Amino acid sequence: MNINNIPQLSIKNNHLHMDGRDIVEIAGHYGTPLYIGSEQRIEDNVREVQQAFQKYHANTTVHYAAKAETSLATLEIVHMAGGSLEVNSGGELYKGMRAGFAGKNIIFNGVAKTEKEIESAIVNEIKAINVDSPFELERIVETAMACKKQANVLLRIVPDVASGVAKGVETGTHECKFGTMLEDVPAMLHYAKEHEKWVCVRGFHFHIGTQTYHLTSFLESLQVLLEFAANIYKEMQFLPEIIDIGGGLPIPYFIDATASQYMQPSIYQMLRGVLTTDEIAEAVAGKLHAYDGIFKDCELLLEPGRKIVGDAFVMVSRVENKKYRRAMNENWIMLDAGLNVMSEVKNYHWYFPMVCANKITEPHMYPVKIAGPLCESGDVWMDYDGHKDLPDFRMMPESVTVGDYIAMLETGAYGTSMMSRYNGRPMAGVIIIRKDGSLFMAKKPETYEDLLTGEFSIAE
Ligand SMILES: Cc1ncc(COP(=O)(O)O)c(C=O)c1O
Known part of the structure; x- marks a missing residue:
C-alpha cells in the first residue's frame, strides 16, 4: 500500500x-x-518534469530551485539526474558549483544581489542573472566592465497576476517586492543594446509563487509575458531566446479529505494541489506555440523546487x-x-x-x-x-x-x-x-x- x-x-x-x-x-x-x-524519488521527479514539458516543447530545461532543499547531496542527485540549477544567493551558487553544476547550467535570482554575488555570477559565466530592476541592470553592466566579461541576463517582469495562494508566497503582483514593471522594460532593452559588449539580454522571466494550483494563473502570466514580448519584437526586433516561467508546480498534500472540514476551502484547495505537471506542460506549450509561432524555438525554462523534493x-x-x-x-x-x-x-x-x-x-x-x-x-x-x-x-x-x-x-x-x-x-x-x-x-x-x-x- x-x-x-x-x-x-x-x-x-x-x-x-x-x-x-x-x-x-x-x-x-x-x-x-x-x-x-x-534519492530515487528526487531523480524521478526531475525526470518527470523534464519529460512532461519536453513532450510538448522539446527545448525545455529544468532548473531545480536550490532554496527548496540545499543539501550538497540533493544538489548532486539533481545534477546526476540531468537537471540544471536556479540559485538565489552567492552561497547557493557556491554550493551548486561544488555539486558539479557548470555555470552555463545555472540561473541566478534575487532582489538584492550584492556586487560580489554579481561578480561571481559573471566570472563563472552563468546562463543568466535574472535582473530585478533597471538599477540592477546598470550594476551588472558596471560589474561586467570591471570583470572584462559579458554578463548574460534575463529580465524578471511582474505579470501582476495573483497565484491565489496564501499571502506571503505570492511573488508576481505589483504589491510584491519582486521584478520590474513592464513599462520599464523597453528602456532596459535600449540600455542593454547600448552596452551590448557587457550585457546580453537572453530573454524574460517571471515567477508568480509557490504551489500554484490554478492553471489559469500560469497561463495568464505567460499571456502577459508573450503579448509584451510580441510587441517588443514588432517595435524593437528583439526576440527572446529564453522564456523562464519560474517554479510553483504544485504537489498534493492530503492523505484523505478529513482535514477539509477544519480548513478554509481556498487553503484546502491550494494544498490539495491536484493540477498535474502534464496539464501545465500541455497548456504552457500550447500558448508558447501560438503568436504566429514566433516563440516556438525559444528555450522554455522552469524553476521547480517543491515539485522536485x-x-x-x-x-x-x-x-x-x-x-x-x-x-x-x-x-x-x-x-x-x-x-x-x-x-x-x-x-x-x-x-x-x-x-x-x-x-x-x-x-x-x-x-x-x-x-x-x-x-x-x-x-x-x-x-x-x-x-x-x-x-x-x-x-x-x-x-x-x-x-x-x-x-x-x-x-x-x-x-x-x-x-x-x-x-x-x-x-x-x-x-x-x-x-x-x-x-x-x-x-x-x-x-x-x-x-x-x-x-x-x-x-x-
Ligand atoms: C524565483 C523563484 N523560482 C523558483 C522558486 C521555486 O518555487 P517552487 O518551490 O514553488 O517550485 C522560487 C520559490 O519561491 C522562486 O522565488
Whole structure:
C-alpha cells in the first residue's frame, strides 16, 4: 500500500517504510528530529518534469530551485539526474558549483544581489542573472566592465497576476517586492543594446509563487509575458531566446479529505494541489506555440523546487510528552520537532500530513492536538491564530503515546533549508536512502558542540 500516493512510501510490520527501509529503525538509529529522503524519488521527479514539458516543447530545461532543499547531496542527485540549477544567493551558487553544476547550467535570482554575488555570477559565466530592476541592470553592466566579461541576463517582469495562494508566497503582483514593471522594460532593452559588449539580454522571466494550483494563473502570466514580448519584437526586433516561467508546480498534500472540514476551502484547495505537471506542460506549450509561432524555438525554462523534493522527504520526530486538558476536553502530544525544524508551518500556515510511523496500520481516528518543544505558544502544528487555515486536531491512533514516532510527510521543500537553532536546539540531520538501499548521511545531526560554532567566549 502506498501512502498518499507517494510510490516510495509503503507499510510493513506496522511501520512506515521509504524505499523499502524502515523509517522507525532509521530514526531510532540516528535520533530525532530527522529528515529522511529518497534519492530515487528526487531523480524521478526531475525526470518527470523534464519529460512532461519536453513532450510538448522539446527545448525545455529544468532548473531545480536550490532554496527548496540545499543539501550538497540533493544538489548532486539533481545534477546526476540531468537537471540544471536556479540559485538565489552567492552561497547557493557556491554550493551548486561544488555539486558539479557548470555555470552555463545555472540561473541566478534575487532582489538584492550584492556586487560580489554579481561578480561571481559573471566570472563563472552563468546562463543568466535574472535582473530585478533597471538599477540592477546598470550594476551588472558596471560589474561586467570591471570583470572584462559579458554578463548574460534575463529580465524578471511582474505579470501582476495573483497565484491565489496564501499571502506571503505570492511573488508576481505589483504589491510584491519582486521584478520590474513592464513599462520599464523597453528602456532596459535600449540600455542593454547600448552596452551590448557587457550585457546580453537572453530573454524574460517571471515567477508568480509557490504551489500554484490554478492553471489559469500560469497561463495568464505567460499571456502577459508573450503579448509584451510580441510587441517588443514588432517595435524593437528583439526576440527572446529564453522564456523562464519560474517554479510553483504544485504537489498534493492530503492523505484523505478529513482535514477539509477544519480548513478554509481556498487553503484546502491550494494544498490539495491536484493540477498535474502534464496539464501545465500541455497548456504552457500550447500558448508558447501560438503568436504566429514566433516563440516556438525559444528555450522554455522552469524553476521547480517543491515539485522536485517536496514528496521525496519525510521528517520524523518523537513524542516526548502528553497531557489531557480537562477544561477543554483535549488530548495533546508534544514532539521533539517544532517550528525550528519546519518553519513553513508558522510562516505560511502550511499543512503536512502526519502519521504515527510505528503504528501505521492502527486506525488514525483519534483527535489530538500536536505541539513542538519550543518556548513559544505558536510552536504548535495547528492554526494558532484561529484563522482556520490549518486543522486544529490531527488524527492519530488512540494508543499514541510518549516514545512513538510521528512522521510528517512531504516535508522535502523549505524544511531543511529553513531550519534554525532557536531555543538552543541543534539542527536535525538529513539521511538519504540511496538507490541501492544504503543510507547516506547528507547532513549530520548536530550536537551541542555545534551550537557554539563561530562563537567566542569572553570569559576564557
Ligand atoms: C524565483 C523563484 N523560482 C523558483 C522558486 C521555486 O518555487 P517552487 O518551490 O514553488 O517550485 C522560487 C520559490 O519561491 C522562486 O522565488
